[in-house]
Amino acid sequence: MLAGAGLGAFAWGSLVERRQFTLRQVTVPVLAPGSEPIRVLHLSDLHMAPWQRDKQEWIRSLAALKPDLIVNTGDNLGHIDGISGVEHALEPFRGIPGVFVNGSNDFSGPQAKNPLKYFMGPSKNNDKAKHALDTDRLHDVFSSLGWTDLNNAASALDLNDTHLEFVGVDDPHIGRDRLELVTGAIDDLRADDPLSDESWPDPSEAGEDRPTLTIAVTHAPYQRVLNSFVNHGAQLILAGHTHGGQVCVPGFGALVTNCDIPRRQVKGLSRWNAGLRTSFLHVSAGLGTSIYAPVRFACPPEATILTLTAA
Numbered sequence: 003m004l005a006g007a008g009l010g011a012f013a014w015g016s017l018v019e020r021r022q023f024t025l026r027q028v029t030v031p032v033l034a035p036g037s038e039p040i041r042v043l044h045l046s047d048l049h050m051a052p053w054q055r056d057k058q059e060w061i062r063s064l065a066a067l068k069p070d071l072i073v074n075t076g077d078n079l080g081h082i083d084g085i086s087g088v089e090h091a092l093e094p095f096r097g098i099p100g101v102f103v104n105g106s107n108d109f110s111g112p113q114a115k116n117p118l119k120y121f122m123g124p125s126k127n128n129d130k131a132k133h134a135l136d137t138d139r140l141h142d143v144f145s146s147l148g149w150t151d152l153n154n155a156a157s158a159l160d161l162n163d164t165h166l167e168f169v170g171v172d173d174p175h176i177g178r179d180r181l182e183l184v185t186g187a188i189d190d191l192r193a194d195d196p197l198s199d200e201s202w203p204d205p206s207e208a209g210e211d212r213p214t215l216t217i218a219v220t221h222a223p224y225q226r227v228l229n230s231f232v233n234h235g236a237q238l239i240l241a242g243h244t245h246g247g248q249v250c251v252p253g254f255g256a257l258v259t260n261c262d263i264p265r266r267q268v269k270g271l272s273r274w275n276a277g278l279r280t281s282f283l284h285v286s287a288g289l290g291t292s293i294y295a296p297v298r299f300a301c302p303p304e305a306t307i308l309t310l311t312a313a
């Protein structure tokens with residue numbers, strides 16, 4: 003009886019829910035008073051394999067939403083030949099500004115392993131060389147779309163009369179984050195900006211003429227990274243990696259986060275506090291899974307439209 007229910011749940015999660023692509027809509031009151039809204043499409047964890055045409059077409063359909071900005075929080079590839087599928091999926095977004103950071107699945111592809119290990123602590127990729135992905139080619143695809151590489155870097159962009167500052171790190175899950183570079187990257191950004199007033203990015207301090215928002219981006223939302231971002235003045239942090247728990251228990255939620263944040267923050271919008279500062283945190287449950295763990299339960303694949311509005 004119990005085995006039958008388990009098999010039924012696995013069949014549902016593998017054959018049906020894994021392909022129930024869902025658009026979540028979230029409002030984030032984070033802009034300076036009087037600001038025009040900014041619509042951000044948050045994509046994450048595509049884990050694209052060449053045969054996943056339904057996922058590619060669903061992502062393409064999101065271009066009709068006409069977002070102002072796209073944030074891609076990594077883990078784009080689920081197969082060594084997945085890049086063409088990513089390119090096809092993202093082509094309709096050409097001309098829309100974007101930023102991206104790497105996840106571990108932008109460097110090395112998935113490996114067959116015991117899926118129960120997922121519930122025993124953060125995952126590890128033990129044989130990186132054997133499963134190496136073409137990260138440079140993936141970055142070329144993003145660059146051709148006009149998107150900005152935020153791996154251990156900072157950048158800025160003006161959208162709808164708000165000055166957006168971005169800071170990002172390479173994937174903390176595999177130790178590629180260089181938090182010691184964040185301060186210098188922000189300093190360099192402001193040194194190159196003739197309008198910078200050198201204030202922290204608090205809308206109330208940034209001057210009436212130029213409302214400013216600082217957005218920080220990481221693949222894996224480890225606490226050390228979130229704390230650093232908040233201490234550097236981030237007002238909105240976007241992350242992926244958790245898959246929302248991927249296999250959840252109805253009424254209980256995620257069993258694991260695959261990192262060190264609390265389970266209740268495994269997906270969706272929440273607050274992250276560090277010292278006296280606070281930031282919004284949005285974690286995407288992402289659109290894919292490893293091809294060796296093709297199941298989602300009580301946690302459908304998702305993309306999110308974040309509408310940033312005046313606080």
Ligand SMILES: [Fe+2]
Nearest residue numbers: 047077243288
């Ligand atoms: Fe992922």
